C-alpha cells in the first residue's frame with residue numbers, strides 16, 4: 001500500500017488534488033475524530049464530509065458480522081437496481097419509505113449523487129407541467145422554466161448549473177438556461193436568537209419578484225425550487241411564513257414546490273427533514289449526502305397527470321438506480337439513528353453549540369448572526385478575509401469546518417456528538433476567534 005506521505009504526490013501525478021493536507025486513516029478514525037496517518041494527529045470533524053457522514057467513524061454497529069456480511073455481498077456485486085431486485089434493496093426501500101420519508105409521500109426515485117437527485121426532481125416537474133399544459137402547448141418541454149433563488153446551490157450537473165449561483169467559478173463558461181432567479185429573504189439573528197433584520201421587507205421584495213416572474217413566464221414555470229435553508233449560499237434561514245407563501249403560490253400558479261434537502265435532510269436538523277420544522281409540505285423533496293443513496297420522494301400532486309414519470313417506464317432512470325452498497329449502508333444508518341436516538345441527540349447538542357457560539361459573540365464580539373438547527377450551525381464574520389483566516393486557524397487547532405456564503409463559517413456536526421465534544425469544539429473555536437478588543 002502507498003505510504004501516507006506519498007498519497008498527495010501520487011494523486012497529484014494523475015489528478016487535481018487540492019483537498020486537505022491530511023490523509024485519513026479509516027481504521028484509526030474514531031467517533032468524531034479523523035486520524036491523520038501522515039502526522040498521527042486527530043482532527044475534530046465538524047464538517048462530516050460536507051454533511052454527508054452522520055454517525056462518526058468506526059461505529060460499532062457498522063462492524064457487526066451480520067451487517068458486514070450483507071455489506072460485503074452488496075459490494076461484491078454491482079447490479080442494476082432499476083431492473084434486478086434484491087432482498088437488500090427491498091429492506092432498504094421499506095426502511096427508508098416508512099421510517100425516513102413522512103407519510104403522504106408514496107413515490108420514490110433513487111440515483112447516485114445529489115445533483116442528479118435535484119435534476120430528476122426538475123424532470124418530475126417538467127413532465128407534470130408539460131402534460132398539464134397539453135404537450136403541444138409546452139413546445140415539447142422546451143419553453144418550461146424553473147423559478148429559483150439567489151444564493152442557491154443545487155449542484156453542478158446540466159440542469160442544476162442553471163440554478164446554482166454561489167461561487168461563479170463553479171458554473172462559469174458552461175452553457176446554462178436563463179431561468180428566473182429571485183431575491184432571497186434570509187433571516188438574521190441577534191445574540192439572543194431574535195430576528196434582527198427587516199425580514200418582512202425582504203420577504204415582500206422576494207414575493208414581488210416571484211409575482212413578476214410568474215407574469216413574465218406566464219404558464220411556463222414548472223416548479224419553484226428552494227433549499228429550506230441555503231447551505232453553500234451562506235446558511236440562509238427562512239421564516240415559516242415565507243415558505244408557506246411559496247406553498248400558496250405553487251398551488252395557485254400550477255407549479256410544483258420542490259425542496260432541495262440534499263444538505264439539510266435525513267435527521268441532521270433533529271427531525272428527518274428540515275421542512276418538518278416549518279410544517280410546510282412540499283410536493284417533491286430531493287435528498288442526498290447523509291442518505292448515501294440519493295434521490296427524491298413525491299406526494300400525490302403528480303397524480304394530476306395519470307401518466308406521470310412514476311407510472312411511465314424510463315422517463316427518469318439510470319443504469320444502477322442508486323447503488324446497493326449505499327442502500328445497505330443507508331438502512332443501517334436508519335437503524336443506528338433510531339436505536340441511539342441521534343436525531344434528538346443532535347437537536348440538543350446543536351442547541352448547546354449554538355448557545356455557546358452566541359455566548360462567544362456576546363463576550364468577544366467579531367462573530368454575528370450565530371444561527372442553526374441541529375447539526376446545521378453557522379456564524380458570520382466581518383469579511384471574507386477574516387473568515388478564511390479563521391478557517392485556517394481552526395484547521396491548525398485540528399477542527400474541520402467549512403466556508404459558507406461570502407463570509408460565514410458553517411459546521412455540520414456529527415449526529416453522535418456528545419456534550420463534552422461540543423464543549424471541546426467551543427473551546428477550540430474560542431481559541432481561533434479573531435483577535436481584537438472585546439465588545
Ligand SMILES: Cc1ncc(COP(=O)(O)O)c(C=O)c1O
Pocket residue numbers: 050113114115116118153154155156227231232260261262263264288289
Ligand atoms: C443543497 C444541495 N443540493 C445539491 C447538492 C449537490 O450534491 P452532489 O455534490 O452530491 O452532487 C449539494 C451539494 O453540496 C447541496 O448542498
